[in-house]
Amino acid sequence: MMKIKYYFLKAIFWLLSKIPFWFYHGLSSLIGFIFIKIKIYRYKVVMDNLSKSFPDKSEKEIKKIASKFYYHFADLLIESIKAFGFSKSTIKKRYKINPNPDVQKLMDDKINIALILPHFANWEWAAQAFNFMVERNQPLSMIMYKPLTNKVMDKLMKDNRTRFPGNHLFPKNNVMREVIAHQNEHFLLGFAADQSPANVYNSYWMEFLGRETGVFFGVEKFCKKFDLVPVYAHVRKVGRSRFEVDLEIITREPNETAYGKITENHMRLLEKDIYKNPHLWLWTHKRWKRSKPADYEQKRPQE
Numbered sequence: 001m002m003k004i005k006y007y008f009l010k011a012i013f014w015l016l017s018k019i020p021f022w023f024y025h026g027l028s029s030l031i032g033f034i035f036i037k038i039k040i041y042r043y044k045v046v047m048d049n050l051s052k053s054f055p056d057k058s059e060k061e062i063k064k065i066a067s068k069f070y071y072h073f074a075d076l077l078i079e080s081i082k083a084f085g086f087s088k089s090t091i092k093k094r095y096k097i098n099p100n101p102d103v104q105k106l107m108d109d110k111i112n113i114a115l116i117l118p119h120f121a122n123w124e125w126a127a128q129a130f131n132f133m134v135e136r137n138q139p140l141s142m143i144m145y146k147p148l149t150n151k152v153m154d155k156l157m158k159d160n161r162t163r164f165p166g167n168h169l170f171p172k173n174n175v176m177r178e179v180i181a182h183q184n185e186h187f188l189l190g191f192a193a194d195q196s197p198a199n200v201y202n203s204y205w206m207e208f209l210g211r212e213t214g215v216f217f218g219v220e221k222f223c224k225k226f227d228l229v230p231v232y233a234h235v236r237k238v239g240r241s242r243f244e245v246d247l248e249i250i251t252r253e254p255n256e257t258a259y260g261k262i263t264e265n266h267m268r269l270l271e272k273d274i275y276k277n278p279h280l281w282l283w284t285h286k287r288w289k290r291s292k293p294a295d296y297e298q299k300r301p302q303e
Contacts, residue, residue, distance in 0.1 A: 005152045010084075013156065017085030024078040025240055032071035042284040046070075049283045053209040053274075068279035072237075079241055080124045084160050088132070095122065095129035097245040106229055106249075107137040110186045114219050114228040116250075116266045118194035119282035120273055121235035122243050127161035127169065129245075130190065140187040142179070144172040175218070179226055189228060191219050194270060196287050201299045204263045205292045208271060214290055220262040223254035230254060230262050232269045237280060 035041055046069065050062045057065075083091075106113060115133075117126050127143045143161065148154035158169050170178045179189060193216045197203040203214035223230050230250040238244050250265045251257055274281045293299070 002152060006155055009152060009156055010159075013081065013084040013160075016081050017083070021082070021241055024082065025075070028074040028078045029071065031077065032074035035070040035074060036067050045286060046283040049285075049287065050278070052211060052288075054278070055210065065278050066283075069281075069283055072279055073282075073284070075241060076122065076124065079122060082241070083125055083128065086125075086128060086163075088164060091125060091128045092132055094241060095125045095243050095245070097129060097133050097247070099135065100247045102249055103231060103247045104134050104136070106231075107134045107139060107186075110137070112139065112186060112226065112228050113188045114223050114230045115188045115190045115233060116193050116219055116230060117190060117233045117235070118270045118273075119192060119285070120194075120270065121237045121277075121280045123192065123235075125243070126190070126233075126235075127167060128164060130188065131164045131166045133188070133247075137186070138166060140182065140185055141167045141190065142182065142187050143167065143169050143190040144175050144178075145169055147171050175222075179222065183226060188231075189222065191216075193219050193266060194282075194285075194287075196285065196289060200290050200293055201296060203300075204260050205296060206260070206264060206267065208267055209274065211288055212292055213288065214292065215263055215267055217263060219266060220254075220260070223262055227254065230266060232266050234269070234273060235280075237277070 035043075043066075046066050047062065050057075050065055051059075054062065054065075086094075103113075115130065117123055117130075127141070130143075131141050132138065133141075145158075145161075148157060161167065162169050168178075168182075175189075195216055197214050197216050200214055202217060204217045204220070205212060205214055207213070208215065219230060222228055229252055232248045232250055234246040234248060236244050236246070248269065250262055250269075254262060
């Protein structure tokens with residue numbers, strides 16, 4: 001029964017992916033309009049996050065950012081569907097990763113990297129696109145994800161994101177096991193480092209968007225433990241359902257950096273991107289739902 005459901009839904013999504021962008025963009029504009037007018041899907045969370053992140057902006061300006069965000073968010077929904085029918089040429093054209101000689105040199109030298117890709121602009125296409133990150137010596141793309149409760153949808157999502165050879169998707173709870181298993185291979189390890197950490201002690205606390213924020217510390221931990229070079233992905237929206245990515249190396253010597261420096265740097269890069277285009281970040285996250293505990297310094301992970 002599961003196989004029948006899987007192949008039925010796969011066929012449906014493939015057919016839906018063949019509907020042209022112009023139709024979907026019209027539909028997403030309608031969806032975005034409904035989101036805004038009816039104020040559904042975490043509208044209060046979005047407004048609260050924006051108001052506290054931009055205290056210098058007026059209510060009118062905050063509402064304008066929220067409006068642009070929901071139109072962008074609606075586009076993301078249809079872009080997820082379109083990804084089921086992408087060819088190699090389409091994904092490379094619509095999610096263009098600009099050449100970076102320094103990153104290419106890392107790949108030529110077979111140096112493994114930690115690729116930092118926050119929930120900014122478009123992250124749904126990243127698993128496919130970063131399989132074509134460099135011109136030569138492309139590493140194995142190791143992407144962690146949160147498994148879906150529905151096993152059929154989980155398999156559909158996994159198979160779609162690994163349609164092109166060279167992608168390896170695995171549950172985020174298995175990250176240490178997977179890295180150890182592939183440590184003798186040439187790989188990039190993808191991180192979505194802007195999520196709210198569940199463990200307030202196993203976090204790095206810093207000021208982000210004007211507020212004390214617990215930050216996912218996995219990037220820095222893995223960079224130092226496995227000598228990975230942290231590379232931040234600046235994703236820019238250059239047109240409707242068209243994106244370009246600029247890669248920036250944070251440090252070539254992760255083990256020579258002070259505690260928290262890698263984390264501070266990649267969060268500052270994200271913060272800079274958000275200030276430029278605030279509507280492109282995922283404001284529906286309850287990013288600040290946890291507070292720094294009073295005994296954090298005594299219980300935090302040691303360097």
